[in-house]
Amino acid sequence: MNKILILLTAAICAAIIFLVPPIKGLGEVAKIIFFHVPTAWVSVVAFFASAFYAAKFLRSSNFAFDRLSERAARLGFIFVLLSTISGAIFSKLTWGAYWNWDPRQTTIFILILIYGAYLTLRAAVSDEKVRAKVSAIYSLLSVLTVPFLVFILPRMYFSLHPSPVLNSSGKIEMDSIVLTVLIAAVVDATLIFVQLMRRDLK
């Protein structure tokens, strides 16, 4: 599995560099979007994975779920940082500023805060049984912000962010090569996340 993933990642990197046409007026650096979208996707997936395992832990008191929940959060934290940095670079290229509190930037920043708070809480509680319980509860509490971030926030603030791959009218407005590579990158990043979650799990 590891070898396949390395090959797939290498292939996607090659495709991004050689196959994908340069984005109009933005230059080669703008191809960072192929890094930004998958990492953003994984950081959201990891957030839900962490909450999912937190719920499983609370129902079963099985500490294996607590470790999975923690691992998902740690991975999610790394991915969300990578995504934020790559997004900021792309933002600088397209809108001329690294940061402008657009709804998606706000969302991802809140995600950083939640991940950070969760990991700080884990670090602050020394008793491992209590830590598992307390952090699972916090993980589930923080999921409550999701409906707000997804449904309410975008209406409150004006957005410059490009619409998602599938926009609201259901039409795909992208070059087919670009789209294929992007989807492949997202799948690859998700598989990397899954593989890291499964690593020496006992």
Add this chain to the structure above:
Amino acid sequence: MKLFDYRFKSVVAILRKDFLIGMRRRATFAAMMMFALTAVASLSLSTSGAFVEPKFLAALLWVVIFFAASAGISGTFDDEATAGTLPTLKLYAPAQAILFGKMIYVFLSLVALTIFILPIFLILFDAPIENFLLLVATIFLGLIGVAAAGTLTAALTTSATVKGGLFPILLFPVTLPIFLPAIALTELSFTGAAFEASSLIVMAVFDLILITASSILYDYL
């Protein structure tokens, strides 16, 4: 019905007990008020006389409320844990009665905090209020949300060995859905511009979600 009645009595008993202790040991209360006063004074001094935009003013008000509230309510369970009374309380009282008794107490102390700090804030910043009712409704709904999330968060941080600053770090992301609409509505209450009732409804819905979630999650603690 009998069960409900008994729980309700327990909630009232806990609320009254917390109030009695709060009155006798004024430190927590005084600290919260003085924190708010210090924050408002320092903000007002540093902007002395300059015109502050309503949008900025609304944000400042909520930042002051958030951090003063953090200072005041982070010890909701902690004080009892330090005094050694928390195990006794947990043994004798139903868990939900503890949560709701504390939540109502936290809400009332936040109301007291706001009644104290809001006039000072408005006077020092010479803030115009065009829509007082909206301001009151917004603060009311905002404080409910902070009390709901804050009480559960206070219960979570009790078991932490390192506490410095932990409480606001945990509380902020989960109360953000309350704060952002609250700040927007507070701004509108300063400017008097038209507002959408839906924002108030959004806040009320999140209050309900937070209260329900706190109640469900507290049982696992």
Add this chain to the structure above:
Amino acid sequence: MITFDDVSLSFGRRELFKNISLKLCGGKIIGVTGANGAGKSTFLKLAGKIIQPDSGSVNFPADKKIAAVTPEMKIYDNLTALENLKFFSELRGKNLSAEKILELGERVGLDLETFGNVRVENFSTGMRQRLKFAILLSVDADIWLLDEPTANLDDAGRDKIFNEIRAAKSGKIILLATNDKLEENICDEIIRLPL
């Protein structure tokens, strides 16, 4: 009856209980003894479902109410003796009359007429212990968890408490964790830890 079903519990690497199964029956005073760190207090907490085991389960009928006198369960320093007593009994749905309060004080050897309105912060350790016992008596619990209940009491106080425990034992499950010979003597049965 409290049943332990295959209960295991450890704190970090310290394994206190491993696959314990036993039944604790009512109508008796059951002593729990053992060296320091053997897990006497933990055993009481497990029995009262105050803490959960790592695996296995502890069960007793859902309608059974628990009360406890243990060193780690403190009462409110900022409240008076009466306020403490009334608060805890209210939590269990009891409204104590003035006579009942005086009677409770009499039973544990605490003069509530004189000290009722004194804040507990001004009480001695022994007086607090008596007040804790008055609270325990006031709530009509079915299961008593007593952790060194007379450690801070003088002889007269000790005799009063022993009488109350003996008088209460029928129909109740009384667990008494102790290392004290006198306390052991009032027990009908002794569980020696580690099991």
